[in-house]
Amino acid sequence: MVFEILEKSGEIVKSKPSVEQLENEDFDEVFTVVLITKEEASSLEAKVMKVSEVDRVDIHPVTGVSLPKGQSPSESMDDSAVSAAPKENRKAEAAPQKGRRAVNAHNANKTIRVNIDRLDILMNLFEELVIDRGRLQSIASELHNPDLNETVERMTRVSGDLQNIILNMRMIPVETVFNRFPKMVRQLARDLDKKINLEIIGAETELDRTVIDEIGDPLVHLIRNALDHGIESPAERLAKGKPEEGTVTLRAYHSGNHVFIELEDDGAGIDKDRVLQKALERGVVTEEMAATLTDRQIAELILSSGFSTAEKITDVSGRGVGLDVVKSTIESLGGYITIDSKEGQGSLFQVQLPLTLSIISVMLVNLDKDIYAIPLSSIIETAIIQTSDILNAHNQKVIDFRGSIVPLVNLKDIFEMEGAKEEEELQSVVIVRKGDRMAGLIVDSFIGQQEIVLKSLGNYLQSVFAISGATILGNGQVALIVDCNALIK
Amino acid sequence: MAETASEISKEMKVIVFQLMDKEYAVGVDVVESIEKLISITRVPKTPSYIKGVINLRGVVTPIVDLRERFGMEVKPLDDSSRIIIVSLEEFEVGLIVDAANDVIDIPVDSIEPQPEVVGSIESEFISGVAKVSKRLLVMLNLEKVLQPVKRVTTDEI
Numbered sequence: 001m002v003f004e005i006l007e008k009s010g011e012i013v014k015s016k017p018s019v020e021q022l023e024n025e026d027f028d029e030v031f032t033v034v035l036i037t038k039e040e041a042s043s044l045e046a047k048v049m050k051v052s053e054v055d056r057v058d059i060h061p062v063t064g065v066s067l068p069k070g071q072s073p074s075e076s077m078d079d080s081a082v083s084a085a086p087k088e089n090r091k092a093e094a095a096p097q098k099g100r101r102a103v104n105a106h107n108a109n110k111t112i113r114v115n116i117d118r119l120d121i122l123m124n125l126f127e128e129l130v131i132d133r134g135r136l137q138s139i140a141s142e143l144h145n146p147d148l149n150e151t152v153e154r155m156t157r158v159s160g161d162l163q164n165i166i167l168n169m170r171m172i173p174v175e176t177v178f179n180r181f182p183k184m185v186r187q188l189a190r191d192l193d194k195k196i197n198l199e200i201i202g203a204e205t206e207l208d209r210t211v212i213d214e215i216g217d218p219l220v221h222l223i224r225n226a227l228d229h230g231i232e233s234p235a236e237r238l239a240k241g242k243p244e245e246g247t248v249t250l251r252a253y254h255s256g257n258h259v260f261i262e263l264e265d266d267g268a269g270i271d272k273d274r275v276l277q278k279a280l281e282r283g284v285v286t287e288e289m290a291a292t293l294t295d296r297q298i299a300e301l302i303l304s305s306g307f308s309t310a311e312k313i314t315d316v317s318g319r320g321v322g323l324d325v326v327k328s329t330i331e332s333l334g335g336y337i338t339i340d341s342k343e344g345q346g347s348l349f350q351v352q353l354p355l356t357l358s359i360i361s362v363m364l365v366n367l368d369k370d371i372y373a374i375p376l377s378s379i380i381e382t383a384i385i386q387t388s389d390i391l392n393a394h395n396q397k398v399i400d401f402r403g404s405i406v407p408l409v410n411l412k413d414i415f416e417m418e419g420a421k422e423e424e425e426l427q428s429v430v431i432v433r434k435g436d437r438m439a440g441l442i443v444d445s446f447i448g449q450q451e452i453v454l455k456s457l458g459n460y461l462q463s464v465f466a467i468s469g470a471t472i473l474g475n476g477q478v479a480l481i482v483d484c485n486a487l488i489k
Numbered sequence: 490m491a492e493t494a495s496e497i498s499k500e501m502k503v504i505v506f507q508l509m510d511k512e513y514a515v516g517v518d519v520v521e522s523i524e525k526l527i528s529i530t531r532v533p534k535t536p537s538y539i540k541g542v543i544n545l546r547g548v549v550t551p552i553v554d555l556r557e558r559f560g561m562e563v564k565p566l567d568d569s570s571r572i573i574i575v576s577l578e579e580f581e582v583g584l585i586v587d588a589a590n591d592v593i594d595i596p597v598d599s600i601e602p603q604p605e606v607v608g609s610i611e612s613e614f615i616s617g618v619a620k621v622s623k624r625l626l627v628m629l630n631l632e633k634v635l636q637p638v639k640r641v642t643t644d645e646i
Contacts (some may be wrong), residue, residue: 124547370531415533455541457532459580460551460635465534469541470549478530478542478549 058271069194116170116209121165123453126159131476133159171206174252174261177216178203181250188227195234195245196227200250207259211353214333215261218326222349223248225323230267230347240344242266258335263349270299270341279304299339299347303327350356359417362471363430364447364479368417369477372443373452373471376485380431380438382446388426399440401431409487410442414466434488441487454481500594503619505626506573506586509561513586514595514619514626521574521581523589540585549554552583558634559614575631582635586625595621600628 015033041059078095133155140152178200189196205217231237231246238244251262272295279285279301285293293301303323330337332350341347363382384402390408391398397408408429412418429440452471457464468483503514504523529541529552538557542549552572557563564587572583600617616630 127547417533455549457549458551458582460582461532461535461539461542464532467532467534470530472544472547472549476544477528478544480530480532480542 019414022049049168050142062423114169119166119170126163126166127453127472128476130159130163130474134474156423159265160337165243168206170209172212173204173206174212174215174259175203177212177219178250178252179366181219183224184220185227185248188224191230193233194227194231195196195243196231197247198246199249200251201249205252205254205259207252210359211259211333214329215351215353218351221323221326223250226263226265226347226349230269232268232452243488248304259353261351263351267344269343269345269347270302270339271343272298272341275301288405296338296340299341300337300390302339303337335423361449362481363429363449363450364473365443366445366447367411367415367443371447371473371477372411373479373481374430374432374441374484375468375481376449378432378434380433382427383440384426385429387427399429401438401440404438406431406438406440408440408442411482412444414487432488434485439484439488439489441482441484452479452481499598501594502594503590503626503628504573504589505591505593505624506571507588507590508555508559512624512626513555513629514628515573515622515631517592519575519577519631521576524572524574524583526570526585528570542641543572543583545581545583548581550574550581550583552585553635554585555634556585556587575635577631577635579595580635593621595619595626 012239045059048375058459110463133152136152137156140148181200182198184219185198187235187354226248231248232242234242236242247266249262250265251260251264253260275298276285276290276293279298280287280290284301284304303326327337330353333353335351335353338350338352339347340350361375361376363379365372365374385399389399393405398405399408400406428445430443431438433439450473452473454469455471456469457467466483466486467480468486469481470478471481473479502517504517504520505512505514507513524543527543529543531541532539532551538554539553540552542551544550554563566585569588571586571589573586573589574581574583582640599621600619602617614630614634615627617628618626619626
């Protein structure tokens with residue numbers, strides 16, 4: 001509510017706590033907002049006071065000149081913002097009596113807050129409904145009653161729509177996180193006297209709400225890092241024969257059961273010798289270890305705690321805290337971070353995040369009496385091959401698949417099932433890949449393609465081999481999802 | 490968990506179920522529901538006492554066969570077999586038992602520490618023995634029975 005008013009009268013530069021925290025009602029009784037406006041302090045105060053929950057408003061005008069330099073990195077950021085925009089800058093401090101309500105009211109017109117657990121329950125119950133729907137369908141097809149058929153058909157359609165809505169309810173585009181980055185990059189570029197162009201690709205990629213909440217801060221860290229350490233100053237860039245303007249690309253996309261968020265810059269890259277030297281100095285690695293490290297492993301040393309190769313500490317980064325926090329946050333989300341860096345050409349930070357809940361497309365296959373699901377994202381294609389085409393290469397069965405040798409894995413053997421049918425003349429094979437390696441999974445038969453909801457096996461069954469989760473099929477049966485990554489060495 | 494409940498009230502409600510010829514009990518506070526047998530999806534490469542997972546109202550719930558867990562002889566499931574869904578702090582698990590017999594109140598002081606010899610069952614799974622009229626109820630220590638199953642094979646990538 002307060003924000004709405006302030007946004008009408010000027011541009012909000014900064015708030016403490018952050019906008020996200022305010023929206024989540026994560027603040028005490030006081031919050032502070034820095035606002036660029038042309039309005040008078042008194043009229044602004046009157047406007048804010050109209051919000052019934054606000055107890056007191058303190059407005060302190062700040063100008064670019066009066067702001068003390070170097071209080072904290074963020075303060076000085078405001079400074080430059082103000083000097084760039086020659087307007088009157090005010091700091092409004094509002095102390096809402098019932099801050100919770102104030103924020104709720106602010107969002108009420110567009111969204112409501114729903115506990116994620118409730119959504120889970122809703123979805124579970126809905127799935128039960130879908131199962132009953134299936135039963136109704138089969139009853140209707142037996143009875144041949146036109147009225148019943150029509151009703152069931154309608155119900156099927158409605159519940160299909162409903163299912164989509166429920167499934168998508170938890171997903172929000174990463175846009176919500178990415179949106180604040182262009183502004184941040186502009187400000188930082190100004191602070192650092194660099195020319196930087198931020199490209200955002202795939203902002204519409206949807207991520208589970210729980211992941212979205214957590215991923216913001218690590219990304220901020222990474223971007224600050226790329227801007228400060230990655231991109232060189234315009235003069236340096238010109239000297240190296242690069243365009244004056246540095247490019248930072250933020251990319252998000254789905255791949256398999258994961259979402260990748262990549263941050264690529266065309267800056268200096270990581271100075272491996274210096275990283276290694278620093279790592280030895282700090283005792284992060286020993287001499288013997290250092291000799292065996294790959295380039296990528298060296299680059300990833302910068303993620304260890306207390307590490308900074310920046311020669312001077314700036315307001316923006318280089319304090320040696322940050323990247324290790326990024327790493328631990330991402331790992332706590334069940335994700336990974338990898339770094340690819342070419343010295344002089346730039347670095348690529350790749351964050352891989354799991355979808356805690358996601359709808360994925362799978363191929364359902366029969367194995368013995370059970371149904372298994374293979375994520376479509378890892379499947380290259382399915383094939384039916386003649387048993388006589390299977391070759392033996394060093395105790396490993398392989399096939400010649402479009403010119404490349406693909407090792408065969410009999411899923412029944414892997415899962416210790418009985419009755420691997422060696423005798424059959426034709427075998428159904430699903431060709432899957434992990435990176436650029438492939439494998440052929442022998443299954444009993446294909447069922448078809450389906451969209452399923454990923455479910456975990458729970459805390460009791462922790463990490464079952466080659467099973468990444470489970471799903472519930474239309475008939476109420478549980479199908480296990482094959483983790484192809486574990487099957488390819 | 491049984492102990493904490495017993496300190497508050499003089500009597501505790503337990504669910505009595507049968508395995509072989511013995512009667513066992515778990516506190517009613519950890520039991521979510523008792524289900525008839527529904528189809529179980531086998532999970533490969535897990536200990537044999539894990540029968541698989543079921544769809545319990547949209548939640549994938551692992552199922553443990555208590556007979557196998559206790560190393561008793563395996564009996565094919567029949568009409569009286571039940572799945573008792575218990576809910577511990579971190580997870581829900583279904584236990585296959587021969588039959589669910591009763592819900593009774595037992596006086597807390599009737600629970601005694603287990604006698605030295607309890608037969609074939611490993612004693613760590615047992616938190617006590619309750620004698621109610623002529624019935625002997627073995628109180629289960631679910632925390633021990635249901636220790637999470639870690640990765641059972643090491644052949645990771």
